[in-house]
Amino acid sequence: MKAKGFTTRIVHSDRQQQPEAGAVHQPLHNSVLFEYPDVQGLIDVFQGKSANHAYARSSTPSVVALQNMICDMEGGVSACVFTTGMSAISTCLLSLLKAGDHIIVSHYLFGNTNSFMQQLEQYGIDVDFVDVTDAANVQEKVKANTRIVFTETIANPVTQVADIEGINQICKQNKILFIADTTMTPAYLFDAKSYGVDLIVGSLTKYFGGHGNALGGWVTDTGNFDWQDYPNIADCYKKADTNLWGITQIKKKGLRDMGGSIASEACHLLSVGAETLALRLDKICANALNLAAFFRSHPKVAKVYYPGLPSHPQHQRAADYFKYFGGLMSIDLVEGTDCIQFLNDLQLVINSTHLGDNRTLAIPVAPTIYYEMGLARRQEMGISENMIRLSIGIEDLDDLIADFEQALAKV
CATH class of the missing domain: 3.40.640.10 (Type I PLP-dependent aspartate aminotransferase-like (Major domain))
Structure with a gap:
């Protein structure tokens, strides 16, 4: 068969x-x-x-x-x-x-x-x-x-x-x-x-x-x-x-x-x-969509970059192409806040450079993975200096929201 x-x-x-x-x-x-x-x-x-x-x-x-x-x-x-x-x-x-x-x-x-x-x-x-x-x-x-x-x-x-x-x-x-x-x-x-x-x-x-x-x-x-x-x-x-x-x-x-x-x-x-790719992506993408909505409504988050949000420039294209919108997103905190402090205050989310893992990961973009690009090149690519990249995992959504909420409260 x-x-x-x-x-x-x-x-x-x-x-x-x-x-x-x-x-x-x-x-x-x-x-x-x-x-x-x-x-x-x-x-x-x-x-x-x-x-x-x-x-x-x-x-x-x-x-x-x-x-x-x-x-x-x-x-x-x-x-x-x-x-x-x-x-x-x-x-x-x-x-x-x-x-x-x-x-x-x-x-x-x-x-x-x-x-x-x-x-x-x-x-x-x-x-x-x-x-x-x-x-x-x-x-x-x-x-x-x-x-x-x-x-x-x-x-x-x-x-x-x-x-x-x-x-x-x-x-x-x-x-x-x-x-x-x-x-x-x-x-x-x-x-x-x-x-x-x-x-x-x-x-x-x-x-x-x-x-x-x-x-x-x-x-x-x-x-x-x-x-x-x-x-x-x-x-x-x-x-x-x-x-x-x-x-x-x-x-x-x-x-x-x-x-x-x-x-x-x-x-x-x-x-x-x-073998569990589909099962993991079902959970990852659902978590990501919910977290994107959470961040968008949070007063300490200035911008959310995620194709699943209607405000994303290519939202309709992503909806046409993909089964779900993926597990990758980035956020900008409001001006004047310390993204390093925010990341250090996370207790469940892991600060790491990896992507696509079962665990939710976070990293400050400008001083790490895009540091060699330089400021001008980062600006050309739409990368802000306080951007945080998130790779969403399969954890229970309530636990993820609670962790981000407590870290944002300390910023």
Whole structure:
């Protein structure tokens, strides 16, 4: 029986791949090497004629099981997993771009991704940062050598929502590869494939795993893009199914050559964590929506950044795109208040730089994760100097409100 439900498919994913001894989870395969009594089998792996394993840097049964789970979840044709989300993003782009290419990226990218995009310019790749909330800004920057448009669905920390539909139309008209980081809106919240995204990338460390105990990243090819239209595919990877040309190059020139290989233990922890993804997001998103309303009505909170509020500039777009509005929000306290004191007074909420955890997390944005950007760049991105980013967890709502209430009372 082929299950249709989101959670049912995840819970039974490992088991339906028939691991040995009747296990319901894929066992951890910690062997670096794989034996071939008939050496022709090893030769076939190296020549791409066999999907078996040769060396753990490229693949293991544990890795393949996680990739299959992700690919099924997102309706893709193939997926590749990495040691971190940043490894997935950087490897993907370095595998597909070359000197002289042009890429258009979101002006609101997360700090580390933003920093990496600036590094691309050192490799002779032209990068334009644009406001992706309006696809017209993307259209203005399209050139003959534009290869990729890269955006996040919901930006961190100001929560701008990209014009996915408009960007998709531009990319399809110009045969440009459309890559979206859906870390903040996993497959349960957003069907990226149906909105035209070609490659889905992001961090498995966040909502996918959810428990703050394993790092991981991924790339999924949705099958939307015709790789015959992409000029940077090496001839040696133009074999068999054209749908696999791109992901094959990412796996070979990226994962294999750059070495961002995920460990079997992390694969196991992430796949088990993913089993409750939908259940966790139901609670997280409900908590976030209620907390956004609480903060909006509190006299010591000047502004709330959350797509679920009708006052958010892209509220209707978020309502159209996503099942729920996500678990990420930011707040500004009223002028003259001390956000550091407020954070120190929190007793239940954890001061941490992570996102997408079961626990609610808080961090002052300007002096930490966006410190390197500098004041001018922060202002361009809409980040205030006293902004607090919150990643909402699965705790009981009354307990969260009580903690924020007591801390705000002391400000």
